[in-house]
Amino acid sequence: MTFHKPPLSVANQIMLLSRRGMAIPDQDLATHYLTHINYYRLRAYWLPFETTLPGGEHQFRTGTTFLDVIGIYQFDRALRLLLLDAIERIEISLRSRWANYLSLNYGAFAHHEGPVFQKQDTWQRCCDELDKEFQRSHETFAKHYQENYNHLKSPPIWVSCELMSIGHLSRWIHNLRKPHDRQAIADSYGLDEKVLVSFLHHLTIVRNHCAHHGRIWNRRLTVKMRLPSKKPAKLSSVFNRDEDAHGRLYNTLAMLAYLLRIISPESHWRNKLIELLDTCPQALDGVMGFPVGWRMSPLWEEAL
Structure with missing residues (x-):
């Protein structure tokens, strides 16, 4: 053509x-x-x-009108920034839980213990990525280990985790050999390990859209999260299980709100989100997957 x-x-x-x-x-x-x-x-x-x-x-x-379009554009920008705020807190929390659990159960260099991980080729690629991040890092803690422990490919796991992106962390957690290990991390958030692993993969895609200034408002996300079914019971009813809504943003926002209530209970993130939504009602016109009566759910009602 x-x-x-x-x-x-x-x-x-x-x-x-x-x-x-x-x-x-x-x-x-x-x-x-x-x-x-x-x-x-x-x-x-x-x-x-x-x-x-x-x-x-x-x-x-x-x-x-042109102003309608600009209004939604500005709403989308503010929404991306709000999402990045939540993702940052969740990523840091997951790094901490992963490193703490593995170090206490498998040692200071648990990430170098091949048998702890399921797919050895994936584990090796993760190690190689981490080693490269360590060698090129200019962070103060990385410089300390480079200068004082130059025989190490990477620092102890509680230091190495700070060099990981959310996508990197997602692969490390997903590749743990024992479901029990993944569940021990997921228990910190009251979730089934399969739900947590699925959401972390999904969140990596959302984060990339936000970090690269991509439209998030009415995007249909191709990597969908697994919705909780039984654990925890109160959370299950919050999600929109309609097939058309499953790849929309509402379910992502609901999971973020739930996790932030655990990780950062003093946060006003839910209130800020609701306030933002109220500034641009035209943005909610069926394209974000919000169910009818969503504000009446306990997750959102207590914020209101």
């Missing part, structure tokens, strides 16, 4: 949007935003407002 689309100036981008039915009362404001935010980036936010005419031409639904 031959590509024929020409580049458009900002002025022509605004003309195109207007011709397709988007109301742009403040041309200067639209010029400012389209100068600093790529047209194609914003397109993901106005796409749900589009319809396709019989001839293939795109048209906006009546009443669509």
Whole structure:
């Protein structure tokens, strides 16, 4: 297929949007935003407002305004920052629990004990990644071990865990040979180990979208989390188990809220999330998987 689309100036981008039915009362404001935010980036936010005419031409639904699109864009940015705040706390907590449990049960260098892990090729790749992170790290603690214990490939596990990304940590936990070991870590959060491992993998994808400034608002997440069924009993009813909602963001937010209540009980994260949602009601229009009456769930009601 031959590509024929020409580049458009900002002025022509605004003309195109207007011709397709988007109301742009403040041309200067639209010029400012389209100068600093790529047209194609914003397109993901106005796409749900589009319809396709019989001839293939795109048209906006009546009443669509440029400010509506910018409102959802700004909401999405704030949502990403809120997600990163929660993910940071959970990642640090999981690093701590993983390192503490393994060190007490398998020694200071448990991560170098091959039999502790299931797939040896995966374990070796994880070790190699960790060794590289250690050698190139400029953190003070890494420099200390590099200078004083230069015979070590990596420091003790309680130090090494601080060099791990959430994706790296996810692979280490998933690869533990004994389900009992994974469950011992999951018990800290009242979860089944299979649920925790699944959520950690899912959260790695969410974190990557957020960290790379990707749209998170109405994204359908391809790596889905396993929903708790029995453990804990009160949490099971919080999730939206509708098939269409399973890959949406609501279930992720619910699990984050549950975990933060354990990890950081003084946090006002749930309140901040609800306040953010209230600023942009159009963003909740079925695209994030929020179930009817979600605010009445004890998880959210106590925050309200």
